[in-house]
Amino acid sequence: TGEKYWTGKQLFSTILPKDFNTSFRANICNCTNQAECKKGNCPNDGYVIIRNGELVCGTIDVKAIGNSKGKILDRIARDYGSERAALFINQVTRLALGALMNHGFSTGISDEDIPKEASLQINNNTQECIDKVTALVDSYRSGTLQQMPGRSLRETLEVSVMQVLGKARDDAGTIAGKYLGMDNPAVIMAKAGARGSMLNLSQMAGCVGQQAVRGERLARGYWDRTLSHFEKGDLGAYARGFCSNSYKSGLTPTEFFFHAMGGREGLVDTAVRTSRSGYMQRRLVSALEDLKLTSDGTVRNTVGTVIQFKYGEDGVDPAKTVRGKAIDLDDLFFEVFGDEAENFNQEVEKDVGGDYGSLEKDEMEYIEEEGDGEDMDDLDLDYDGGGE
Known part of the structure; x- marks a missing residue:
């Protein structure tokens, strides 16, 4: 028809300075071989190359224009001044809003759905890890557990169990991420750095994982047990705060209680850290304001x-x-x-x-x-x- 069409890269190039040059790995890049990305041959289009104000290849995400991480924004502010950086922010905002108005973007709870095959793989993987924890507890009770240097036998058990259960959650996230795919809106948000992370998605779709207080498995509660639902002296995975379910499948009553224990520490820690750091900043400003x-x-x-x-x-x-x-x-x-x-x-x-x-x-x-x-x-x- 003779009508001219524009690619997304061409549109983005119009708001860059004409002599702007840079290259970097985008946040969306998950290549293990950096040499491929360096040549601009990243299979996920995850290596950004800009030459003379033209976006040659790559995906624009939080690594390019994000807060404190944005390479392009940082470079423009440093080399072209704050006014040019402000103009870039305004233009890239209008460009993003135009893309959303014309193309649209939304996410919902169905984006965390995974097929039965994936759920079966996650359950089998989780069960294998729980069996490993049971074997570790048995070897601890029998005295055959190999002690780590500088740690007691009980500390060795706790460290080993945390490693095994941490791997269970990570593997569940890997399986879920593989089935969710790169076209999933929730994955796009996490990979682009807009909101959330792949860890959040893995907990929604795969496995919530081990809950911890002060970096250790849950231990407080009733005498020699976390809840009255478990036997005294039980050192197994479920009795010490492991949540094998996902947020989508729903937590059991005991898992929900353990999750609340870990979540409360996070809330308190955030509140305390914010007040302490704010007061420290105020004192530093007062001390340095006359220099x-x-x-x-x-x-x-x-x-x-x-x-x-x-x-x-x-x-x-x-x-x-x-x-x-x-x-x-x-x-x-x-x-x-x-x-x-x-x-x-x-x-x-x-x-x-x-x-x-x-x-x-x-x-x-x-x-x-x-x-x-x-x-x-x-x-x-x-x-x-x-x-x-």
């Missing part, structure tokens, strides 16, 4: 006393840093070598045994995501002291 950075690079108070000879000991403006570092090696290589920067990285990788710029950065980001992973309002209070 200023002078034209000679020193930090002085109101009477001119030198507090620091060079701001931050290095004189680097935090607003211009890249995740705490003065420069981004990948960006520097691209500015110097252009499109040959990829080949340069590969040559360095051969010489030093690792990607000099990107590999270390990707690993650090992965560790940070595993460590905190989400903002305060997205915390998954489970396993290590919570209920969901």
Whole structure:
């Protein structure tokens, strides 16, 4: 018909600065082989490459425009100024709203449905793990359990049981995720970083998992047992807070009680941590409010006393840093070598045994995501002291 159509990548490219260049792994990328992603051949379109303001490949998610994690937004604010960053935020918001108005996006409880085959696999996997826990308890009672260095026999049992039951929940999530698929709206939200996580979905569809208080299995309650529904001295999985059901299938009365125990600790911990950190910030602001950075690079108070000879000991403006570092090696290589920067990285990788710029950065980001992973309002209070 001669009518011109636009791809999503072309539309997104219209709001980028014309000389903008960057590349990074998107949050949606789950490739084990980073070399494939580096070449833009990610099967999930999970490696973002932008050249001269054109989105060549990749998926735009929380890694690109998210709060504190957004590579594109951070780079625009750092290199083009706050006004250009504000314009980008306005334009990307209008673009996203237009996409939602025309295409639509919704999720419901049916998105957590998995076939009977998946439920059977999860049940079999969970039963195997419970049998392993029973075997560990039996070996503990018989004195044949191999003791870990620096731990008592009982501590060894608890650590081993937590590892086995943690794997049960993770495996259940893997099975459920495989059957839910990447086209599932709930999975899209979790993978893109919009809301929730795959852990939330695995608990909804697969298995809620072990409930914990202060990082340990539940122990308090009645004399030598958690609830009167269990025998005294029972160290098994179910008697100490393991929930084999999912939120979709529903919890048993004892599982619901254990879940409430773990959830209460999460709520209290969040409230206490928020008040403590807020008060600490208030005191720090009060202590530092009369300090200023002078034209000679020193930090002085109101009477001119030198507090620091060079701001931050290095004189680097935090607003211009890249995740705490003065420069981004990948960006520097691209500015110097252009499109040959990829080949340069590969040559360095051969010489030093690792990607000099990107590999270390990707690993650090992965560790940070595993460590905190989400903002305060997205915390998954489970396993290590919570209920969901």
